[in-house]
Amino acid sequence: MRAVGVTEFGGPDALRVLDVPAEPLGPGQVRVRVTAAAVNPTDTYVRNGTYAGRDPVQEFPYVPGMDVAGELAEIGPGAQTELEVGDPVMAIVLPTGAHGGYREDLVLPVGSVARAPKHAGDAEAATLPMNGLTARLALDLMALQPGQVLAVTGAAGAFGGYVVQLAKAEGLTVVADASEADEQLVRELGADVVVRRGDDVAARIREHYPQGVDGLADGSVQDERVLPAVRDGGVVTTVRGYRGDGQRGVRVQPVMVRQVAEDGAALDRLRQQAEQGVVTLRVARTFPAEQAAQAHRLLQGGGIRGRLVLTF
Template identity: 80%
Template sequence: MRAVGVTEFGGPEALHLVDVPAEPLGPGQVRLRVTAATVNPTDTYSRNGTYAQRDPVKEFPYVPGMDVAGELAEVGPDVEIGIEVGERVMGVVVPTGAHGGYREDLVLPARSIARVPAGASDAAASTLPMNGLTARLALDRMALQPGQVLAVTGAAGAFGGYVVQLAKAEGLTVVADASEADEELVRGLGADVVVRRGDDVAARIREQFPDGVDGLADGSVQDAAVLPAVRDGGAVTTVRGYRGDGQRGLQVHPVLVREYSEEAGALDRLREQVEKGVLTLRVARTFPAADAAEAHRLLEAGGVRGRLVLLF
């Protein structure tokens, strides 16, 4: 079975086509014939061995990838999901060894998939599950109420963009950061106020909201540097495990998509929101799976808006 992975950790050049065995299908699981797999920043850390320091890899080849779309190929015992074999689906993947999403045949928990949004290509649909569910989890953890103010850093990225759009749909006021080049994009996503991104973004947010914002989704991973933007007792969500400095009563919630990786209802709700125009799927460029190394080089060079997608 074709996959894209590494036999030793390294730079983009470490990625190459590998042959892995098809996984057995067990109770509560489904098999996907993958046609599209999204390339995310987290995949680069899987590829270069950063994550192996905290969660040692026990087997090679190691296959990255957390977002896929394709065809439902087989349904295991004890599965009742209302989706038929042959339908197009998308899914979120928690990588373990060769189980990552960069492979043409993939077994997932049945509750990790949902139908592809009507009218969306598999490439576009594959960009939704991981970042969309992480954005959903971040908002659920903060539990802000309509009319409250949310700040979003990294708003031009996939996670940040979904947070902006979901927050606006829930009646929040959104202040988001952007470079000059990205300002039009971020306003188009629905941000009420846009401030210039950078090391002083917290001060820029405070200029607009002197009492501080009620919540912060830190998609740009600035950690302590952006906490001053939040009022005392406010809520913060982070995406790389940062837990705050314990000051001012801030409620800091590190969010990991694995917490929602089997929330099929939440993923299907994201599908509905795409179909209603609430969420925008953004594909920057597609690559044949064999060119995964080039996709990783492009992502690490920075400046990509939308997602890079591997096609099988």
């Protein structure tokens, strides 16, 4: 079974095509024939060894990848699903050892798999599960009400873009950051107010909302630098585990997508919203799986809008 992973930790060139055993299909699981796998920043941490200590599998190879799309190949005993073999699907993957999205055959919990959006290619469908579920969880944890104000940093990225679009669909007012080059994109995603990105983004947000915003989704991982943008008693969601400074009653909630990795209903709701045009599936570029190193180098260079996707 072909996969792309590492047999030693390192930079992009550590990635190589591997031959890995097929995974056995157990109760409550399905097998997906993978044709597309999105490349996310978290994949680089699997590749370079940052996550090695938390992985229960302590031996090589390690295969990155949290987002895939392809075809449902097999349904295990007791797997409750309306899907049928041959259906186009998308899925979220929690990588452990050789079990990661960069492989052409994956066994997954049935709750981690949903039908792919109609009229979306496999590469497009592969961009939705992980970042979409993370954005959905961030909004659920903040529990803002229609009419309240949400700030989003990293709004041009995959997570930030989904937060903007899902928040607007729920009646929130959105202020988002962007570089000059990305301002039009962020406005098209639905932001009501766009401020220039940077270390002083909190001050720029306060210029528009002097009392502070009700909530903030920190997609650019600025941590303590964005706290001043939020009103006393407001809420911040973070994607790298930051928990705040405990001041002004601001609640800082880390978002861990693992908590919802088997929430099939939430994943299917994202599928529906993609079909309705509520969220936009953005592919920056595709690469054959054999060129994964090139994709990682491009990702690390920054400035990518949309997702890079490996194809099998």
